[in-house]
Amino acid sequence: MSLYDVVIVGGGIHGVGVAQAASAAGYSVLLLEKSQLAAGSSSRSSKLIHGGLRYLESAQISLVYECLHERQRLLKLAPDLVRLEAFHIPVYRDTVRRPWQLRAGLSLYAMLGGLHKSSLFKQLPLSQCSELDGLKAEGLQSVYRYYDGMSDDAALTRAVMDSAISLGAELELRASLLHAHVEEDRVDIVYQQAGSEKSCQAKTLVNAAGPWVGEVLDHITPRQDNIAVDMVQGSHLVLDTELKAGSYYMEAPVDGRAVFFLPWKDKAMLGTTEVKYHGRPEDVMVLAEERRYLLHVLEHYFPSLSNSAIIEEFAGLRILPQSEGAHFSRPRDTRIVQSDKRLSSIYGGKLTTYRLTAEKLVFQLQNILGKKQRIAYTDKLRLTPT
Numbered sequence: 309m310s311l312y313d314v315v316i317v318g319g320g321i322h323g324v325g326v327a328q329a330a331s332a333a334g335y336s337v338l339l340l341e342k343s344q345l346a347a348g349s350s351s352r353s354s355k356l357i358h359g360g361l362r363y364l365e366s367a368q369i370s371l372v373y374e375c376l377h378e379r380q381r382l383l384k385l386a387p388d389l390v391r392l393e394a395f396h397i398p399v400y401r402d403t404v405r406r407p408w409q410l411r412a413g414l415s416l417y418a419m420l421g422g423l424h425k426s427s428l429f430k431q432l433p434l435s436q437c438s439e440l441d442g443l444k445a446e447g448l449q450s451v452y453r454y455y456d457g458m459s460d461d462a463a464l465t466r467a468v469m470d471s472a473i474s475l476g477a478e479l480e481l482r483a484s485l486l487h488a489h490v491e492e493d494r495v496d497i498v499y500q501q502a503g504s505e506k507s508c509q510a511k512t513l514v515n516a517a518g519p520w521v522g523e524v525l526d527h528i529t530p531r532q533d534n535i536a537v538d539m540v541q542g543s544h545l546v547l548d549t550e551l552k553a554g555s556y557y558m559e560a561p562v563d564g565r566a567v568f569f570l571p572w573k574d575k576a577m578l579g580t581t582e583v584k585y586h587g588r589p590e591d592v593m594v595l596a597e598e599r600r601y602l603l604h605v606l607e608h609y610f611p612s613l614s615n616s617a618i619i620e621e622f623a624g625l626r627i628l629p630q631s632e633g634a635h636f637s638r639p640r641d642t643r644i645v646q647s648d649k650r651l652s653s654i655y656g657g658k659l660t661t662y663r664l665t666a667e668k669l670v671f672q673l674q675n676i677l678g679k680k681q682r683i684a685y686t687d688k689l690r691l692t693p694t
């Protein structure tokens with residue numbers, strides 16, 4: 309039976325990131341994905357490779373710093389997959405975040421981004437605002453323009469897996485973990501593929517199953533502790549219209565949340581929402597109340613586009629630490645939990661910081677796997693679309 313240094317469950321951005329980082333560090337790797345790459349949250353995000361300007365409001369400074377530096381790195385490593393996009397923040401008489409607050413936030417964002425050209429912002433002259441895709445002019449006081457990254461999340465996931473494969477990692481698709489038993493010196497793994505049961509062994513097992521993280525833990529013996537998390541769904545609508553001037557960062561009139569309006573494959577994408585979710589991850593779908601909420605934001609800021617047809621919609625799940633606070637302001641840090649020296653699970657996290665998360669996890673695995681002859685560095689590996 310094959311024995312791998314690392315077996316990973318889940319082919320989302322975190323699973324493929326770990327596959328790449330572990331292979332680069334010289335370890336033998338197998339990734340099991342029950343469906344196809346990026347079948348879960350990694351194809352249902354807002355597609356932003358960003359510092360997370362809004363996280364400054366909840367004082368997640370180190371997260372923003374980390375994200376901005378990873379954004380810079382991904383712009384270099386994956387120029388065909390990650391691009392800089394102009395974002396516009398309109399301020400009206402009744403906007404809650406006042407111009408001085410936005411200037412302060414954007415200045416801090418620029419500083420955390422090392423005052424790099426891509427981190428700078430400016431206030432647009434109001435005369436230029438007629439060029440902003442039909443943005444409502446009535447009551448408009450100012451518009452700020454800054455830059456952030458955007459990517460095709462699923463394509464980025466596939467590119468990272470391709471990179472891992474080029475370093476020797478193996479990938480099994482439509483391979484669902486059925487059971488894993490953690491022994492003192494290894495993990496025995498059984499998975500199902502094309503109707504038959506297969507098995508392998510690993511020195512370490514990484515649970516990168518995203519919203520299924522708890523379900524995967526339920527299939528592992530001896531029983532493992534699961535940390536308390538909430539699943540929070542976020543939905544997007546793809547509209548049959550085109551945005552020529554860039555992206556928009558709008559304050560939802562009903563609750564002040566940030567909602568993005570973004571160019572997406574020659575159409576426009578509107579999102580996202582935050583609604584607590586209690587069902588099975590595979591059943592998540594856009595709710596009528598989310599559709600109404602997003603279309604209300606569109607009608608408020610872009611009345612001339614409010615009749616655009618919805619040509620696609622999708623919902624994804626965030627994993628957030630359990631608490632009573634508003635979902636919007638909860639910490640977005642990634643948690644790596646090592647419930648056994650041979651078993652690590654990834655909770656939450658961001659597309660933007662997948663590489664850092666993967667490197668941190670692989671660094672921890674060194675304690676059990678020992679150091680091997682490194683074959684590459686992930687911060688130097690170019691990523692190309694397939």
Ligand SMILES: Cc1cc2nc3c(=O)[nH]c(=O)nc-3n(C[C@H](O)[C@H](O)[C@H](O)COP(=O)(O)OP(=O)(O)OC[C@H]3O[C@@H](n4cnc5c(N)ncnc54)[C@H](O)[C@@H]3O)c2cc1C
Nearest residue numbers: 318320321322342348349350354356485518542657659660
């Ligand atoms: C609405 C929304 C918007 C977001 N926007 C952004 C953004 O703009 N920028 C950003 O940086 N981050 C964003 N994020 C966060 C980011 O998308 C997620 O953190 C990231 O995609 C999670 O990836 P993952 O690999 O952990 O999980 P997933 O992508 O969900 O992957 C888990 C995989 O595990 C597989 N799996 C499950 N069970 C098994 C099993 N038994 N056997 C084998 N395989 C299994 C699933 O099929 C799935 O492919 C957003 C998240 C959401 C929900």
